[in-house]
Amino acid sequence: MAERKIRVLIAKPGLDGHDRGAKVVARALRDAGMEVIYTGLRQTPEMIAEAALQEDVDAVGLSILSGAHMALVPRVMELLRANGQDHVCVFVGGIIPDTDVPALLAHGVKAVYGPGTSTEKIVEDIRHYVLGQMIPQG
């Protein structure tokens, strides 16, 4: 039997055209042994939810620099739920004002990471959240 890998979707919703941070996180997760599906720039919440479903991911990382997080994130959460993917851990990275963090967490986001966050912390958190609730297969 093959081992179970943690699968993570890294997506870049919204219109800002800057994905350096998203790529740094994607590589760090790969180097931590995860399978990372990278979908590129300018993803709509619908595109993200569809990819999360088809790829049967354990976690979704959203990188948002545009300031549109309060519109985009709740929509992604809603679509994941509508697709029956309530178990997927969602985390958000980028430029998010502290005052918005509680609202995002209230929408079901597991963690919000600012620009200074170490990738080690993100890796550790994903392992913690995903393995904590991973449905045993078989």
Next chain:
Amino acid sequence: MKLAEQVIAGDRLALARMLSLVENDTPQGRSELDELFPHTGRAHLVGITGAPGTGKSSLVNQLAYAFRHPIDGSSPLRVAVIAVDPSSPFSGGALLGDRVRMRDLVGDPGVFIRSMASRGALGGLARNTAAVAQVFDAAGFEIILIETVGAGQGEVDIARLAHTTIVVEAPGLGDDIQAIKAGILEIADILVINKADRPGVEQTERALRAMLELAKPERIVMHHGRLAVLSYQEEENEAARVWKPFIMKTIALRGEGVQELAQAVREHGEHLRRNGEWQRRELERLDAELQGLVQAELVARWRERVPEETYQSILQQVIKRTISPYQAVVKLLEK
């Protein structure tokens, strides 16, 4: 309802889960696959291989779109995409980026894209790619496009799995002829020169054509990786049976040449069906699969019966040269 039934009923979440169970080769995955197997055998498996950067993902995007929007008025086919990328040998992780190029398929319920890491398997495919394709087949996808990274040698694996193999080249990827790896032409049913908007297309085409002629002189035909020299009479009979690979040019970025490519894929499928080649390949593939499974199972059962100490003590005797490896085999199988 069992997962397999939900998959057959068209439930996309069930399909996604099923693909994971099968990819991870779990006991549940195996038993669900047993349920699905009678529903397989209908899909047309199409391999797309070639060096990194030649435009395979862009081409898969366009090709899937062409099957979804046929210009000849035929009904659209349901398309699954399996995009295989290598796992990192150091971390075991993988960065799967093929979806970036497949944006034109978003929102179409007749398309399902799945990324797969090779997980240490050599040869461009993951160990369970064939099983994943079976799941899509059972779920009613009529075309299954399998993108694999061509590393020069491993393309044979995709040729064995797929009904139709497309080898993608692009101009300006190093020195023409050297860039075209030996062996790759032998597995190609269709050769595509993508990026036909780039300088150097004519050179690439000339080089490919020369190699095609070299690889396939009149009286030697390639039957899916096997060379066969034909007599004159046989040649006549074979003429209808043998598919002559040809070169097509595409510009995946603009979708140019892609409807023609989709048409060629359909024609190849019809060609295989018409002359019994489809069934012959099916038989060969299932035969190989069955033999592989029987071998693995026999070894596993035998290992269960022979205690590790027994094995080690016999191995020690071989190391000390008191018995030969053949004598050891006899002893081990007596157990």
